[in-house]
Amino acid sequence: MVQIAEEHRMLQDLVAKFVDEELIPLEKNVLEREATGGVGGLSAEEEAGLFAKCKELGLWALDAPEEVGGANLPALALVGVNFELGRTCIPFVFPPDAPNMHMMVKVATEEQKRKYLDPYVKGDFGSAMGISEPGAGGDPAEMRTRAVKDGDHWVINGRKIWVSRVPKADFMILMALTDPAKKARGGITAFIVDKDTPGFTIEREIKMLAGARTYELVFDDMRLHESQVLGEVGNGFGPMQLRLTVRRLQIGAWAVGMANRALQMMCEHAQQRVTFGSRLADKQNIQWWIADAATKIHATKLMILDAAEKQDAGNTDLRTEASMIKLYATEMVSEVLDHAMQTFGAMGMTKELPLQLMAQRARLMRIYEGPSEVHRMVIARRTLRQFG
DSSP: OOOOOHHHHHHHHHHHHHIIIIIGGGHHHHHHHHHTTSOSSOOHHHHHHHHHHHHHHTOSSTTSOGGGTOOOOOHHHHHHHHHHHTTSSSOOOOSSOHHHHHHHHHHOOHHHIIIIIHHHHHTSOOEEEEOOOTTTTTOGGGOOOEEEEETTEEEEEEEEEEEESGGGOSEEEEEEESOTTTTTTTOEEEEEEETTOTTEEEEEEEEOGGGOEEEEEEEEEEEEEGGGEESSTTBOHHHHHHHHHHHHHHHHHHHHHHHHHHHHHHHHHHTTOEETTEEGGGSHHHHHHHHHHHHHHHHHHHHHHHHHHHHHTTOOOOHHHHHHHHHHHHHHHHHHHHHHHHHTGGGGGSSSSHHHHHHHHHHHHTTTTSOHHHHHHHHHHHHHHHTO
């Protein structure tokens, strides 16, 4: 059985209080903005206030290394944090956003850490990640953005799409093909790109579900000094996998939080609402939805806690577990939210409840960081090899 340290349970309680007192009261504003076609997130003023509160409570750089001012908390502690953050329809994480940070901690040079990682952890810099491309989808082997060596520089041409947070990013981590013959098996390199680099332009903003925004980017003869290579040339895919594993465990924990909120709302409503002479809570189909939700939430939590415990024990290859979590958790929360909305009837279809915004976020989660179909394919291939 996974053992959670008492101080980490106390941290989760602190985060739960932060969510209840600081985030959920802002949901009304976020819901109104999204309902009128605006961004389904926080305003700059709201975000600034929350960041100040985070610093006051010590909820900052929770998993950053101590040498850059972080708390260096283990994965098990962070799971509890993300369980709580998932309970709100507000897309908020404690700064800095962890996946890019973990990739940089692993492979950045000392100069890159000084220039990018330190201000990123302090909250002075924002970052983005450019992986997906038009036509390539979730298949890195089809990457076409090309980086060609020219003396002590690299010249990069290509496009990226579905990139989040670009306008707020001071730098981005860009994946590019440096050896077309090797492709994803030794031919992809990571680069750090400053926001004002010549040849780097934002082509368009793309409106997504839940009021989210992503961007399509163009790189036209963009020149980067070789000092901007992140990690080893040709070995960008390995560190990127670490980043993806971190995010997929986060997504699983957020899904548990959302599902718990939906289950709570469904149970409260079902015990109050009377139709055709009896409470919804007394009807078998509602009871089965509740039973299935509680069971699947529990199973998902166990999967995530198991992966986090393995990560803390030094297991560096959690790709299969991360794929299982990403697949199961996102499909689980989509089902729970759908049943909660059905339980609320017409009210569940309104823009007034957080359920619809959470449902949109859950639908997005089944695509980004690898769609469900790709994860099923990956899990099947590894399982076949295991028993082959």
